[in-house]
Amino acid sequence: MTEDIKIIVSNDVIKGMTRLPNSVQTKALEFMLKFQTDPRSPGINYERINAARDKNLRSVRIDQAYRGIIFQAPRDNVFIWLHVDKHDDAYAWAEKHKMSINPVNGALTLTNLTFVEETVKRSVAPAPTQPNPLFEDLSDRDLMALGVPEEMLPAVRTLRSEGDLDALQPELPVEAYEGLFLVLAGDTVSSILASRETRVDRDIDTEDYAAAAERDESRSRFYVVEGENDLQEILSAPLEQWRVFLHPTQRRLATRNFNGPSRILGGAGTGKTVLAMHRAKHLAGTLVGTEKKLLFTTFTTNLALDIEDGLKSICTDEQLRHIEIINLDALVYRLLKAKRYEHEIAFDFEAKCQPLWEAVMVDFDPSLGVSSNYVREEFEQVVLAQGLTTRDAYREAPRKGRGSILSRQKRDALWEIFENYRLQLSTKGLKEPDDAYRDACTLLSDEESAPYAHAVIDETQDFGPQALRLIRALVQPGANDLLFVGDGHQRIYAKNRATMSSCGIDIRGRARKLYLNYRTTEEIRLEAISLLEGVEVDDLDGGCDEIVRYKSLLHGPKPDRIQGASMESIHEGVEEFIREALKDNQDTKIGVMANTTRLRDQLATHIREAGYKVATVNHRERLSRKDAQIFAMTLHRAKGLEFDAVVIAVNKEMNQDMRKLVYVGMTRAKRMARLYL
Numbered sequence: 120m121t122e123d124i125k126i127i128v129s130n131d132v133i134k135g136m137t138r139l140p141n142s143v144q145t146k147a148l149e150f151m152l153k154f155q156t157d158p159r160s161p162g163i164n165y166e167r168i169n170a171a172r173d174k175n176l177r178s179v180r181i182d183q184a185y186r187g188i189i190f191q192a193p194r195d196n197v198f199i200w201l202h203v204d205k206h207d208d209a210y211a212w213a214e215k216h217k218m219s220i221n222p223v224n225g226a227l228t229l230t231n232l233t234f235v236e237e238t239v240k241r242s243v244a245p246a247p248t249q250p251n252p253l254f255e256d257l258s259d260r261d262l263m264a265l266g267v268p269e270e271m272l273p274a275v276r277t278l279r280s281e282g283d284l285d286a287l288q289p290e291l292p293v294e295a296y297e298g299l300f301l302v303l304a305g306d307t308v309s310s311i312l313a314s315r316e317t318r319v320d321r322d323i324d325t326e327d328y329a330a331a332a333e334r335d336e337s338r339s340r341f342y343v344v345e346g347e348n349d350l351q352e353i354l355s356a357p358l359e360q361w362r363v364f365l366h367p368t369q370r371r372l373a374t375r376n377f378n379g380p381s382r383i384l385g386g387a388g389t390g391k392t393v394l395a396m397h398r399a400k401h402l403a404g405t406l407v408g409t410e411k412k413l414l415f416t417t418f419t420t421n422l423a424l425d426i427e428d429g430l431k432s433i434c435t436d437e438q439l440r441h442i443e444i445i446n447l448d449a450l451v452y453r454l455l456k457a458k459r460y461e462h463e464i465a466f467d468f469e470a471k472c473q474p475l476w477e478a479v480m481v482d483f484d485p486s487l488g489v490s491s492n493y494v495r496e497e498f499e500q501v502v503l504a505q506g507l508t509t510r511d512a513y514r515e516a517p518r519k520g521r522g523s524i525l526s527r528q529k530r531d532a533l534w535e536i537f538e539n540y541r542l543q544l545s546t547k548g549l550k551e552p553d554d555a556y557r558d559a560c561t562l563l564s565d566e567e568s569a570p571y572a573h574a575v576i577d578e579t580q581d582f583g584p585q586a587l588r589l590i591r592a593l594v595q596p597g598a599n600d601l602l603f604v605g606d607g608h609q610r611i612y613a614k615n616r617a618t619m620s621s622c623g624i625d626i627r628g629r630a631r632k633l634y635l636n637y638r639t640t641e642e643i644r645l646e647a648i649s650l651l652e653g654v655e656v657d658d659l660d661g662g663c664d665e666i667v668r669y670k671s672l673l674h675g676p677k678p679d680r681i682q683g684a685s686m687e688s689i690h691e692g693v694e695e696f697i698r699e700a701l702k703d704n705q706d707t708k709i710g711v712m713a714n715t716t717r718l719r720d721q722l723a724t725h726i727r728e729a730g731y732k733v734a735t736v737n738h739r740e741r742l743s744r745k746d747a748q749i750f751a752m753t754l755h756r757a758k759g760l761e762f763d764a765v766v767i768a769v770n771k772e773m774n775q776d777m778r779k780l781v782y783v784g785m786t787r788a789k790r791m792a793r794l795y796l
């Protein structure tokens with residue numbers, strides 16, 4: 120490819136390749152490679168398309184039956200591959216579409232003109248009772264600043280309900296759809312643009328397709344081919360959209376400079392893990408040629424393993440050499456072992472700590488007026504969370520969110536229990552993980568420099584204060600040092616609620632959000648959030664998060680919620696659900712989730728007996744490598760995973776913690792879900 124030629128490929132072409140017959144795929148790829156080497160080669164016959172309204176569209180011959188549609192920019196040797204199809208279909212497609220550059224935000228846009236005309240036609244002569252157009256208060260410039268292509272303005276002007284907007288969504292750029300629903304949720308155009316960091320203050324040259332292709336908005340749907348082997352690599356790897364096409368906000372956050380720690384919030388399925396992986400790739404790229412390392416850490420082991428596979432699919436070997444992917448507990452274990460730490464870290468509370476806790480609680484005096492559960496929570500949420508080691512420190516400690524005030528005498532009485540418990544642990548050579556994190560922090564503070572240059576942290580909501588302090592201590596303070604992604608709605612270990620600022624992590628001015636759910640249908644998302652009604656959700660830094668601004672791109676059937684079913688009818692129902700899920704697509708991946716291991720195993724056994732192959736997802740297992748279609752797991756194991764269809768059974772009261780757990784489980788589903796309560 121010569122320097123002055125730019126080849127761009129649309130996501131439609133990249134997605135569409137797999138739908139072509141194999142022989143056509145091969146020919147299309149061969150053609151693209153030839154085209155990439157020299158788009159002006161005499162061997163390539165550009166045919167004008169007489170009926171096309173965009174006069175820059177051309178067709179090229181792939182074989183006797185298939186044609187490619189290419190946009191030839193008015194100047195600068197820029198060629199954009201837009202579509203591949205059978206001859207007549209390709210021509211019909213070309214007649215409908217128009218490429219342009221959004222004159223306000225400078226993004227490449229492709230508009231289906233016929234769709235716009237039909238939308239406008241349908242809306243003429245509104246009945247007098249119809250509501251006003253949704254965006255009548257916004258100027259054309261505002262709409263284009265949000266990402267609406269100029270050619271789509273007439274269609275957007277006809278919208279009168281959220282349903283109308285959803286019907287337009289498949290034809291709108293993602294950022295335009297997102298901008299419009301944020302306006303409906305009450306945001307102003309300027310606040311949306313500011314939080315996205317979209318620039319609309321430049322003069323846009325609407326004929327400069329080379330410059331437009333580089334903008335983050337364009338890159339959410341167009342890929343700029345970088346070098347000789349680039350296109351082949353893209354097309355031969357698994358065609359998961361997230362590897363190549365990021366939401367403009369994902370791309371910006373993955374690559375921008377932050378002058379310190381940053382935190383990205385986003386509801387389930389909004390692409391936080393995807394963003395985190397691209398951020399790691401980007402930062403690792405800056406470390407090539409140095410000895411420095413980036414830490415990618417998560418709470419759950421299974422997720423760390425899947426992220427490792429994800430990173431391998433987007434990073435070069437050189438970049439990978441600078442990334443260490445490990446869940447935090449495993450990292451702490453390794454770190455302390457290397458320092459000849461004398462204690463065993465009691466990761467398994469039930470097996471290691473519970474008997475000792477129960478033994479010291481024998482002396483607990485009920486006349487203190489608090490329950491034994493309250494005492495354990497006090498130990499976790501105040502003593503362990505703040506790393507308190509003396510009675511005096513506990514007497515003075517703030518107890519925000521603990522509900523009741525404890526007199527000095529009561530605190531002293533509780534301290535005796537706590538001290539005694541730690542002593543019992545110590546005689547057995549054990550430490551609770553929070554205390555071990557604290558010890559690791561102290562050991563690190565003796566070192567000359569922190570072991571990592573950067574860290575990217577997924578599932579931040581499940582890291583407690585000691586874990587956050589340790590993460591801080593593991594990374595050299597500086598630009599781009601820490602990127603946290605998380606979602607308070609998905610906190611499944613309530614004791615781990617933390618405030619980043621009180622753990623030495625200052626994210627002021629560097630907090631951002633993702634809004635678009637790429638995974639679940641809107642129907643599943645709404646059903647899942649209805650479980651969280653009345654549950655207070657925090658923003659990981661002492662403030663509140665809200666849910667009204669999230670939205671899904673996909674639609675599908677409303678999930679079922681079935682209450683009070685007998686075990687027998689749950690078994691029948693689960694089997695029927697699986698049959699239904701597999702009906703149209705035998706490759707459907709199904710998650711079967713339960714709140715206990717016992718219930719999980721019961722369901723798995725029943726499904727196996729019904730003739731299906733079921734894999735049980737355990738600790739430290741890569742889901743992506745399991746040879747099965749149906750996966751049974753506890754709700755705790757479901758974090759970070761995804762399935763086409765999810766069926767959940769819960770046999771316990773739906774308290775706040777359980778609601779969050781079920782929320783996590785249900786938002787793993789892409790298109791079908793059912794819940795038994």
Ligand SMILES: Nc1ncnc2c1ncn2[C@@H]1O[C@H](COP(=O)(O)OP(=O)(O)OP(=O)(O)O)[C@@H](O)[C@H]1O
Pocket residue numbers: 359360361364365366369385386387388389390391392393394606609636637638758759760761786
């Ligand atoms: N830019 C994108 N384009 C297409 N698909 C995307 C994009 N970003 C994310 N996805 C897809 O959306 C789904 C959810 O992404 P991801 O797992 O990163 O979300 P998340 O916010 O970490 O979710 P959760 O918090 O629920 O675990 C995945 O299937 C992912 O491949």
